[in-house]
Amino acid sequence: MDVKAAVKAIRQGDVSPVYLLYGTEKYQMNEFTSLMEDQLLQKEERDFAIVHYDLADTPIQEVVEEAEMIPFMVQRKLIFVRDAAVFTAGKDSGKVEHRMESLLEYIGNPAEYSVLIFLVNNEKLDERKKVVKAVKSAGTVLSFMPMGSDELLRWIEKKAKQRECSFAPGAAEMLVRNAGTQLQTLAAEVDKLCLYAGSGGTVTTDIVDRLVARSTEQNVFALVEEIANLRLDQALGIFYELLKQKEEPIKIAALIARQFRIILQVKDLGGQSFSQQQIASQLGLHPYAVKIAGEQARKFQPNQLKAILSRLGDLDYQMKTGAIDKVLGLELFLLRLAG
Known part of the structure; x- marks a missing residue:
């Protein structure tokens, strides 16, 4: 079952006794849990009907006891369980002893008045574990990963x-380029832009450019984009703007190197027929960043990218040893790169 199907089922009153939510996209996960609260509980019930646990300091058997306990003054309760590393690979390094057999027994015969929701901030579950298989069989498992x-x-x-x-x-594309890919940030920016445009208004690229400030990382991202398109004046303009913001030239050089390294890695993996999602997972990047890096990669040959990274390595050494003025060194690098 995917998230859309799960939302539809909840709205129709079809609720699983156990939910296992996992992934790295916390904003969407929180949106889903908020929807559960709105759909399954009245506002006046929430003080009695919502319980929170953290498995870092609470054994799973206590959570099961809570689920089995009849709720007070309400018909149903939601039990949110965070830090649920018991569903992932690797050894649990916590000091709390979890008796997983108690959860397995509960899943086999869950209480009709309780809904258990486990929240796992990890991109993968350990499919070999009995408890994961049990939840898949008797409950609902939902993935919350970065969007394409x-x-x-x-x-x-x-x-x-x-x-x-x-x-x-x-x-919308300019908004992502300026603000990045974090949904929490994007949602706040959309609120601001729509407030500016007004009800029924249209947010244009000019409005986004004026109202959404770019972070240092996004500025470097744009700088590399200008270099890739051989627009030296714009690239230097972004560089001087970063200097006005008191950004350290060594940090700027490091971020430029990081972006070119990503471009080279994306080009290499793309040449091996990896999909956008596979590359994003392999490199720990958002799929949108992979898409843009792929577009930039088409403008360079692998040997060019390796030469650029080599020059950046030399520049980093010269800047840190005082062999060259840091600002002048970066200016010369950008001029030679565009040339």
Whole structure:
């Protein structure tokens, strides 16, 4: 079952006794748990009907006891269990002893008045574990991973529609380029942009450019994009803007090197027929970042990228040893690169 199907089932009153939510996209996971609270509980019930546990300091058997206990003054209770590393690979390094057989027994005969929701901030579950197999069989397992690039842009447009405004062509993409891919940040920026545009208004690329400030990392990302497109004036403009913001030239050089390293890795993995999602997982990046790096990679040959990284390594050494002025060194690097 995917998240959309799970949401539909909950709205129709079809609720699993146990949910196992895992993945690295915490914002979406929190949205889903908020929806569960809204759909399954009345506001006045929540003080009695919502229970939180953390397996870092609570044994699983206590959670099971809570689930088996009849709720007080409400018909149903939701039990949220965080830090649920018992579902992932590797040894549990915590000091709490978890008797997993108690949870397995409970899953086989769950209480009708309790809903157990386990939250696992990890991109993978250990499919070999009995408890994972048991939840898959008797409950609902949902994955919350970063969206693909196109899905992310659709998500932004959907958020804007919910706030009664729309994004002009290219505006959503510019928002991601300026603000990054974190959903929490993007949601806040969409709120701000729609408030500026007004009800029924349209957020244009010009509005995004004026209202959404770029972080240092996003500025370097844009700088490399300008270099890839041989737009030296714009690249130098971004560089001087970073200096005005008191950014350390050595840090800027390190971020430029990181982006070129990503471009080389994406080019290499793409040449081995890896998909966008596979590359993102392999490199620990958001799929959107992989998409942009792939577009940049097409403008360079592998030997060019290796030569650029070698020059950046030399520049880093010269800057740190005082062999060259840091600002001048970066300016010369950008001029030679564009040339």
